[in-house]
Amino acid sequence: MSKKSFRQAINEALRQEMRRDPTVILMGEDVAGGRGGSAGTPDAWGGVLGVTKGLYEEFGETRVLDTPITEASYIGAAAGAAVTGLRPVAELMFVDFVGCCLDQIMNQAAKFRYMFGGKARTPLVIRAMYGAGFNAAAQHSQALYPLFTHIPGLKVVIPSSPYEAKGLLISAIRDDDPVIFLENKVMYDVEEEVPDEPYAIPFGEANLTREGDDVTIVAFGRMVGMANEAADRLAKKGIGCTVIDPRTTSPLDSETILDCVADTGRLVIVDESSPRCNMATDIAALVAEEAFDTLRAPIRRVVPPHTPVPFATVLETLYMPSVEKIEAAVTATMNHRVTEKV
Amino acid sequence: MTPDITPITMPKFGLAMTEGKIAGWLVEPGTQVTAGEELVDIETSKITNTFESPVAGLLRRHVAANGEMLPVGALIGIVADAAVADADIDAFITRFQADFAAASDQPDGAEAADEPVMMQVGAHSLRVHDRGAGDGTPLVLIHGFGGDLKNWMLNHAALAHGRRVIAFDLPGHGGSSKDVGPGTLAFFADVTAQLLAHLDLSRVHVMGHSLGGGIALTLARTQPALVASLTLIAPAGLGPQINMDFINGFIEADRVRGVQDVLKYLVHDKALIGRRMADDVLRYKRLDGAEAALRKVAEACFPGGKQGDDLRPVLAAADMPATLIWGQADEILPVAQADGLPGSVTRHILPAIGHMPQLESATAVNEVVEAFIGHEVATA
Numbered sequence: 096m097s098k099k100s101f102r103q104a105i106n107e108a109l110r111q112e113m114r115r116d117p118t119v120i121l122m123g124e125d126v127a128g129g130r131g132g133s134a135g136t137p138d139a140w141g142g143v144l145g146v147t148k149g150l151y152e153e154f155g156e157t158r159v160l161d162t163p164i165t166e167a168s169y170i171g172a173a174a175g176a177a178v179t180g181l182r183p184v185a186e187l188m189f190v191d192f193v194g195c196c197l198d199q200i201m202n203q204a205a206k207f208r209y210m211f212g213g214k215a216r217t218p219l220v221i222r223a224m225y226g227a228g229f230n231a232a233a234q235h236s237q238a239l240y241p242l243f244t245h246i247p248g249l250k251v252v253i254p255s256s257p258y259e260a261k262g263l264l265i266s267a268i269r270d271d272d273p274v275i276f277l278e279n280k281v282m283y284d285v286e287e288e289v290p291d292e293p294y295a296i297p298f299g300e301a302n303l304t305r306e307g308d309d310v311t312i313v314a315f316g317r318m319v320g321m322a323n324e325a326a327d328r329l330a331k332k333g334i335g336c337t338v339i340d341p342r343t344t345s346p347l348d349s350e351t352i353l354d355c356v357a358d359t360g361r362l363v364i365v366d367e368s369s370p371r372c373n374m375a376t377d378i379a380a381l382v383a384e385e386a387f388d389t390l391r392a393p394i395r396r397v398v399p400p401h402t403p404v405p406f407a408t409v410l411e412t413l414y415m416p417s418v419e420k421i422e423a424a425v426t427a428t429m430n431h432r433v434t435e436k437v
Numbered sequence: 438m439t440p441d442i443t444p445i446t447m448p449k450f451g452l453a454m455t456e457g458k459i460a461g462w463l464v465e466p467g468t469q470v471t472a473g474e475e476l477v478d479i480e481t482s483k484i485t486n487t488f489e490s491p492v493a494g495l496l497r498r499h500v501a502a503n504g505e506m507l508p509v510g511a512l513i514g515i516v517a518d519a520a521v522a523d524a525d526i527d528a529f530i531t532r533f534q535a536d537f538a539a540a541s542d543q544p545d546g547a548e549a550a551d552e553p554v555m556m557q558v559g560a561h562s563l564r565v566h567d568r569g570a571g572d573g574t575p576l577v578l579i580h581g582f583g584g585d586l587k588n589w590m591l592n593h594a595a596l597a598h599g600r601r602v603i604a605f606d607l608p609g610h611g612g613s614s615k616d617v618g619p620g621t622l623a624f625f626a627d628v629t630a631q632l633l634a635h636l637d638l639s640r641v642h643v644m645g646h647s648l649g650g651g652i653a654l655t656l657a658r659t660q661p662a663l664v665a666s667l668t669l670i671a672p673a674g675l676g677p678q679i680n681m682d683f684i685n686g687f688i689e690a691d692r693v694r695g696v697q698d699v700l701k702y703l704v705h706d707k708a709l710i711g712r713r714m715a716d717d718v719l720r721y722k723r724l725d726g727a728e729a730a731l732r733k734v735a736e737a738c739f740p741g742g743k744q745g746d747d748l749r750p751v752l753a754a755a756d757m758p759a760t761l762i763w764g765q766a767d768e769i770l771p772v773a774q775a776d777g778l779p780g781s782v783t784r785h786i787l788p789a790i791g792h793m794p795q796l797e798s799a800t801a802v803n804e805v806v807e808a809f810i811g812h813e814v815a816t817a
Contacts, residue, residue, distance in 0.1 A: 292726075293724070294723040308504070
């Protein structure tokens with residue numbers, strides 16, 4: 096066990112699964128990168144942010160495949176490879192590029208099991224970076240997990256820390272269904288203790304990162320860390336927060352969310368994706384329908400405005416959820432008083 | 438320090454603890470407390486423990502609120518005589534917090550080194566935590582089925598005075614490699630002997646809990662020269678009966694809720710089993726090979742749902758100093774298995790305590806062990 100970054104944890108998961116199972120392959124734009132260039136290494140890039148660095152050297156060109164810049168072709172090829180016996184991990188680089196290959200994901204990979212009467216297995220993982228805060232502008236900053244969550248047949252994973260990333264990616268690779276694995280690009284250098292051995296974290300079971308009696312906060316990916324910090328600050332003011340990291344949006348552990356809301360009676364959802372039809376609206380609907388009587392205050396959402404992600408740093412900061420915005424939402428829900436109807 | 442003001446600080450339950458959460462104050466400000474009176478419940482990553490007042494006096498302040506997570510040593514409350522002015526207490530708190538913040542910025546080299554290390558012992562990679570120094574015969578701690586060296590978190594540091602105290606993760610457990618060979622007590626006793634040889638130890642006190650107690654007894658049978666004494670906490674090997682609902686449930690549970698339910702068998706006070714304790718167990722159980730190792734051990738040691746090893750003859754031989762600690766309310770191995778042993782084996786039956794007295798009644802266990810092996814050393 097040692098401290099590892101989010102980047103190292105993902106790299107280690109890929110490496111260990113590739114060692115364990117020869118059918119696991121990588122494909123994507125620049126997953127090796129820069130072959131034949133002047134850098135002096137066989138994989139000058141190792142992924143655009145260095146996540147797959149070193150894997151080309153260990154596993155070679157038959158298992159680490161640099162693809163042309165044609166998402167529709169290589170995501171389609173990965174889906175085909177998955178139904179014919181390999182376990183491809185295809186990297187889409189920025190999730191924003193999904194527009195170029197959505198048919199391969201939505202109408203092909205996601206539908207194979209259903210359309211072939213349960214006889215097809217599609218053990219495909221698509222890795223992609225998401226999220227604002229990297230000053231990467233509107234076409235490289237979106238948090239598109241609601242889009243995938245909307246499509247039956249896909250599993251959608253959003254790791255919130257290095258430990259979570261390694262265990263969830265190993266589960267994704269071992270899973271027999273298509274899995275969308277989304278990495279927040281701001282988190283690659285975040286470090287924590289991560290076991291050296293392989294381990295698998297099951298899908299569909301939420302993790303509670305804080306426990307408190309007053310307010311339930313549901314947060315995803317990078318937002319979990321912000322929610323934890325807000326919860327720690329609020330604890331000093333005597334407000335106890337439970338923080339739920341659902342880990343996967345599909346399947347969603349609605350049972351844990353409903354149990355915690357029943358205990359606290361108050362719910363704040365932190366979601367950095369665009370606010371219309373996102374996870375915050377989905378969970379708000381779930382709780383309104385299933386647990387209305389346990390609520391002591393209106394559900395609050397900490398979400399960005401319904402605009403493209405701004406490039407200007409000050410505007411991008413303003414756009415994003417923050418620890419302060421979470422604190423304010425929790426405080427507001429605590430201060431809510433039910434007005435007597437006459 | 439102002440003599441009339443006693444700061445109550447976040448305690449350190451074992452050296453692994455770096456922070457704790459105020460799970461709940463048991464005493465309100467303005468209450469007169471006695472030394473040893475239960476003040477506050479502190480939740481660590483492993484267990485919730487009650488912290489007792491170190492002094493008698495008037496509890497004046499809760500500096501930390503319920504639910505707050507704080508580093509060890511942080512100020513959580515103030516005990517002071519009624520005569521001390523509020524302004525003096527405020528000044529004391531301000532000064533303490535400033536000093537504490539300054540001290541926290543210092544690098545903590547000495548303690549950082551006191552951590553478990555990985556050792557290659559024969560074919561096994563073992564996680565070993567070697568603490569303390571001195572002339573006393575070293576003490577080796579052997580945890581039970583599904584456990585790890587953190588099971589000794591409330592005992593290890595407390596016992597590491599004047600002697601080395603070595604805890605380790607058995608193969609298949611904790612951070613050690615997951616190959617358990619045939620999974621038998623004899624196998625684990627052999628690995629323990631290999632570890633002692635690796636550490637150049639020719640004679641040690643052995644303390645074992647549950648399955649680890651069975652391993653200690655087996656080691657005393659196979660390599661009696663190695664064992665100076667046996668401290669057995671609810672040990673395996675003294676009767677056929679074992680709660681297989683716990684064993685099978687522990688192996689099969691793969692979600693927090695299931696694990697939490699199974700862990701409740703381990704203690705009498707069920708409130709001790711927090712979600713974080715279950716998280717910790719799951720972190721281990723998720724490792725590749727952990728579940729298979731546990732199955733192998735269960736099949737080898739508990740064939741047909743009964744304990745397969747009868748180790749009573751080891752204690753009947755009577756030339757081995759031995760003491761037995763058992764919780765009266767043990768739900769895994771019935772306390773009746775402590776009956777019918779030779780009179781030379783001292784028995785400590787702890788009322789209203791479950792299968793893990795070393796966690797649930799750490800102070801009492803530490804006192805028994807200190808008295809037992811301290812005495813043994815004195816007469817050696």
